[in-house]
Amino acid sequence: MQHPVSAPSGVTAPTYADRIGFAQLTRRAFEGGDLHPLRERLLARIEEGTAEAGEGLDLSLIAQLLGEKEAGLVIQTEVLSFHQLFRTPCAAPKPRLRVLALAADIDMGGNTPIDFLLEDSDIELLTLYVVKGIGLPDTLPEHDVAIVIASDSEECREALALIEKAAPHWPKPLLNRPDLIGNLDRDKLYRLLTGVPGLDIPVTAPTTRAQLSELSQGRIVCEEITGELRFPMIVRPRGTHAGVGLAKLDDAGALAAYLAERQEQDFFVARFVDYASPDGLYRKYRLAMVDGEPYACHMAIADRWDIWYLNAFMAFSEEKRAEEAVFMLNFDHAFAARHKIALNEMSRRVGLDYFIVDCAENQNRELLVFEADNTAVVHNMDPPAVFPYKPPQMRKIFAAFTAMLSRHAQAREESAA
Structure with a gap:
């Protein structure tokens, strides 16, 4: 069954094209796999005129992963000019649930990498790109729940506006509503969170x-x-x-x-907030907020204030990894409990069903928020031999995410019954 939307755009009966997808290709690159042979095969199919739309989109992502961002975006825009709906098959022979992700025509970091969150699940992912000049189709593909994955960036504004216009008439639950994603802008978030007890945001x-x-x-x-x-x-x-x-x-x-x-x-x-711990090191945390609940994604420890997980070189320090493991193990009754009021109120004010927070603790042990967005990568690619404590934690986040999708889909079914 296909679902009508309110404002016809002249595009009807969308059909999907299969693709490898973001998670699998990114994992290959992350693990040191050579993407060049696959790129050459896809290029050959394009030259022969036998390539499918999904293969074109995969080629775009491969180009970006190989550092050829502009070329990749040119390919992507060309593909999306004639095809907008893509399927990433699920792990199960028959999907239990079908989620429709609403994306924008932007680089690979501009949409929520939802593929990672659904890896190894029995949920099928359909991604519909909302493209300038084309918009939403007259009829939406069959789905159980939809989620907006476009970011708050300037390049996504038109896509978000088109989705927002259709949102009141959406036939299924629509998560991460487009009118709330703009709350994540750097110059809006601090206004939204001003006055939250126990929270510091410059x-x-x-x-x-x-x-x-x-x-x-x-x-x-x-x-x-x-x-x-x-x-x-x-x-x-x-x-x-x-x-x-x-x-x-x-x-x-x-x-x-x-x-x-x-x-x-x-x-x-x-x-500038000096958030150094008493030992002189800086500790920065990434949290996933899923359905109002916080989950630990990682903890970076370094002797510099401008920390990212990669420049903290966690893989090279057994001591740092041991501390991160304890942070994850004790998260619910330590960090999350200590900042329960601030985290709950932040989630309520932001209003999104899923978003990511990069934060720390200031020297008064308040929750220091640096930024929040809906497109940061949450993945399970780190080698278990080095990070044995991470796979269970990532699976916990993924389970919460899929449970959220199921809950909203089931709630709509029950209300319709």
Whole structure:
């Protein structure tokens, strides 16, 4: 059965194309597999005119995984111009549930990597790309529950707007509603979470190169950009992620030097919070919020404030891994219990069914929130020989995610009955 949506777009009766998908291809690359032979086979099929749409989308992802982002996006946009619905088959011969993921035409990091969350499950994944100029089809494919996986980035705004327009008439439960995803913007999240007991989130203010230049020359003071701003401050170019352009600036001279090395015109600034633990090390946590409940994804430990899991080199330190293992083992009655009020209220205010939080504890042991988004990768790719404590924890998160999908699907069935 196919489900009508409210605003016909001229596209009818969508049919899916099979693809390998994000999780499998990313795992191959992560584990050191050579993607070049597969790329050559797919290119040959395209040249022969025998390639299917799903193979084209896989080729786009392979190009991005090999560092050829622009070429990959060109391929993706071309494929999506004539086909928008793709299937990633599930592990079971017959799926128990079918989830429809609503995606945007953006690079591989711009949509929730939901494939990882459904790996080895009996849930079939259909991904519908909501493309500029094409929009949603007249009829939606059969599904039990839908979830918006497009991010809060500028490139996804049109897709989110199209989904939001159709949302009131959606025939099945629609999770991560598009009107709430915008709450995750850096300059909106702090407003949303201001006043939550036990939670610290610095004001993240948008600013321009002109303003920062004036600040570096002493023509204005920090407070003229935002009231709580002072040196040392954190600055990053607007629209960047994964630490691109992120810097801690101690004074006006450092700001002038930073601007001399950057070409961007728009930035975010925030006060720097020294969250070093008593032993001088920094500890940064990634949590998955699933159906209102927090789950530990990882803990990074390093002697630098600008931590990502990769630059913490956890794989090379048995001591760090032992601490991370204890963090995960004791999470529910330690970290999560300590920050229960803050986590519950944050989840309530954000309102999304699934999102990721990068956080720490400040020196008052409050929950220090750096950012939240719905597209961070939560995976089970780390080698069990090195991280034996991770697979059980990842499976716990995946089980919670699939249980959430099932609960919403069942609730709709019961209300309809």
